[in-house]
Amino acid sequence: MNMTFLQELFNNITQRDALLRRRQYTPETLDHARLTQACHALLESDGEASSIALASRALDMYNRLDDVEKRQFFTRLAEAFAADPQEIDAAYESYHQTRDNRSLHALFTVCEPRRQELLRRLNLASDGTHALVRMREDLLRIRRDTPELDAIDADFAHLFGSWFNRGFLVLKRIDWNTPASILEKIIRYEAVHEIQDWNDLRRRLDARDRRCFAFFHPAIGDEPLIFVEVALHKGLPQRIQPILEAEHHEIDDPESADTAAFFGISNCQTGLRGISFGNFLIKQVVQELKQELPQLKHFVTLSPVPGFRQWLDERRDDESLPESLRNALAELEIPDWHSDPERAERLKTVIKPLAARYLVEEKNAKGLPANPVARFHLGNGAELHRINWLGDISNKGLKQAAGLMVNYLYVLDDIERNHENYIANATVACSSEVRDLQRRARKQAKGETVK
Secondary structure (H helix, E strand, C coil): CCHHHHHHHEEEEEHHHHHHHCCCCCHHHHHHHHHHHHHHHHHHHCCHHHHHHHHHHHHHHCCCHHHHHHHHHHHHHHHHHCCCCCHHHHHHHHHHHHHHHHHHHHHHHCCCCCHHHHHHHCCCCCHHHHHHHHHHHHHHHHCCHHHHHHHHHHHHHHHHHCCHHHHHEEEEEECCCCHHHHHHHHHHCCCCCCCCCHHHHHHHHHCCCCCEEEEHHHHHHEEEEEEEEEEECCCCCCCCCHCCCCCCCCCHHHCCCCCEEEEEEEEEEEEEECCCCHHHHHHHHHHHHHHCCCCCCCEECCCCCCCHHHHHHHHCCCCCCHHHHHHHHHHCCCCHHHHHHHHHHHHHHHHEEEEEEHHHCEECCCCCEEEEHHHHHHHHEEEEEEECCCCCCCCHHHHHHHEEEEEEEEECCHHHHHHHHHHHHCCCCEEEHHHHHHHHHHHCCCCCCCC
């Protein structure tokens, strides 16, 4: 018997039943209270077929709510689908008396909020996983300044951490033969360097000097989770514009490249924010590239420095810094300052050391680097290798980082050590060149002459 046929037949029956149920509800009659009732019914359901139909019905009802009703629904999840305090107290008292594994398991069971089981059952619906990812995307947007919804987000993150485990992810190379439906999503989700059109995309997938890889998950089909764009290069790249130019080819033969430069890493699903894929992606892409092109010696990024320009602007108001330094930073307000070679060179001697100070010394509330891109690559075991002056002279590059870009270098033999030092002590692995710039920044701050 063909089990695939039976499964498809079973799904068609449950989907048809769900459609009949949904037709009983018009948008005018839907509100969060009816959805809450549907969720209670789903939790009370025993049969698989009925659970699938009820899950489909509940998700369809949710999709018809506006943001006001969605917020009220999430509030009901926090209140009506929490763990029962009395059951927790009783289970804890039992464990306190017996200290055995059976009572410990019972305590764990009652401590889990009922909404986690609800989310598991909603996941039974066709396309349920992707629907829940979109639901969390709504939650992340709605929960701002609403601390009571933090617990709901924690439940989503807990379950997604298991559902999107590395073992379930599938790495695929994206090229011009990839289905158009996926290529359209690559254009839409590109978050670092906007893809202008189909010709631009085709250039980025060129087999001579480009590669693109993405992670997919079987439960959400052709929706990429994250993808990385790679430029094959001779030596470490310093500027992004040549890489993005339509007619520029660094190499004509992949076999002549000695460097793989990751110049764009884009997360595609906002609802999976905080679920880490990037570290697995880079490591597996390195393995794929080494297998295809064993002559590659260097694996490096050409990364933006978002937030650096804002940090520089704040330094202009720091009266503890020398006036000459603050006056130099004021020149960033001059239109097209980067086009004046003399001014650009003068600013270079000031800003590159400040960039080293910012990337190595500035920390967030958790004691980690303030810059999010730095946190990502350093946490993956990379080294802050080089700061590139005028690496990105696009309007976006000048606005977010005064034109700077950074090379994070992945040295295969050092990745684990760098990662462990970063996790244990927030240590920023960096090259001697960056450390020298950091020392210059300290001298600048004291008004000392920098040579």
